[in-house]
Amino acid sequence: MLVVKIGGSLDGAEPLVRDLAHHEGELIVVHGGGPRIGAELEARGFETRFEGGLRVTPPEQMAVVEQVLTQLGKELADRLSQLGRLSVGLSGRDARLLRAEPLDERLGRVGRITAVNTSLLFALMSRHLTPVISPIASAEGGPLNVNADEVAAAVAGCLGEPLVYLTDVPGVLADPADPESRIPVLDGGEAEARIEDGTIAGGMIPKVRAALLALEFGAPWVMIARGEPGALPQLLAGQVGTRIVPEKISREV
Ligand SMILES: Nc1ncnc2c1ncn2[C@@H]1O[C@H](COP(=O)(O)OP(=O)(O)O)[C@@H](O)[C@H]1O
Numbered sequence: 001m002l003v004v005k006i007g008g009s010l011d012g013a014e015p016l017v018r019d020l021a022h023h024e025g026e027l028i029v030v031h032g033g034g035p036r037i038g039a040e041l042e043a044r045g046f047e048t049r050f051e052g053g054l055r056v057t058p059p060e061q062m063a064v065v066e067q068v069l070t071q072l073g074k075e076l077a078d079r080l081s082q083l084g085r086l087s088v089g090l091s092g093r094d095a096r097l098l099r100a101e102p103l104d105e106r107l108g109r110v111g112r113i114t115a116v117n118t119s120l121l122f123a124l125m126s127r128h129l130t131p132v133i134s135p136i137a138s139a140e141g142g143p144l145n146v147n148a149d150e151v152a153a154a155v156a157g158c159l160g161e162p163l164v165y166l167t168d169v170p171g172v173l174a175d176p177a178d179p180e181s182r183i184p185v186l187d188g189g190e191a192e193a194r195i196e197d198g199t200i201a202g203g204m205i206p207k208v209r210a211a212l213l214a215l216e217f218g219a220p221w222v223m224i225a226r227g228e229p230g231a232l233p234q235l236l237a238g239q240v241g242t243r244i245v246p247e248k249i250s251r252e253v
């Protein structure tokens, strides 16, 4: 089994969706939707801002966030199903799939995952149905917006399964402006140092932190790679992407 998180930056990437549909083996898909949420909020006259890569979500914006993510999940599940992989679009509000608590009141309706209903996921997979999860969680006082990278980490961690983040860059880059500067293996210490010095920025901050969290929760391995056709087999062969590890040790021979 593999947990795959598809970034909102890959919205509409048909070749990738085909690859996922034809992937041999069980998949759980978690999707983002940042760019589409941003566009919809703007169209409705809302301003949006991020703190540490997380969208500050005032209560009056929550319905828009949920609508956009729900529609995206349904579209993705429908497309995978049409391509032969029967899939079910869910959010964390279905059967309490994802429970959360508010992260910080200054961020509004942004949540931190506290529990995952893994039996719902097993029930679907036992009937050969692929879960497609939108990052909205169930909570006291209404739903919470959770960063999709964190949702994927919680799901993979709770299941003890590997996690792949598919995004629009070839991995974590030493120089974000240079796509050739992929870091093949990144550990927690170096990740925090690079966040501190600014070479890891924007949406890569929650992704790298979530990857470390997934390992802490129990995922056996985590990779960040570009969501291009052929990515999954190449990545499983260790040819592309950045592998996130808690600590690096040097191998001496
Ligand atoms: N050091 C870095 N290496 C790679 N990408 C980085 C780095 N620092 C910032 N980024 C930015 O992070 C983005 C990926 O995060 P995000 O846009 O949230 O993706 P997704 O929608 O796939 O979750 C990249 O497109 C890039 O602009």
Ligand SMILES: CC(=O)N[C@@H](CCC(=O)OP(=O)(O)O)C(=O)O
Binding pocket: 006, 007, 008, 009, 031, 032, 033, 034, 035, 037, 053, 054, 055, 056, 065, 110, 111, 135, 145, 146, 147, 148, 149, 203
């Ligand atoms: C709290 C928070 O930041 N939630 C995210 C949820 C979607 C997401 O994570 O989408 P990407 O994977 O495309 O970034 C948001 O509102 O954008």
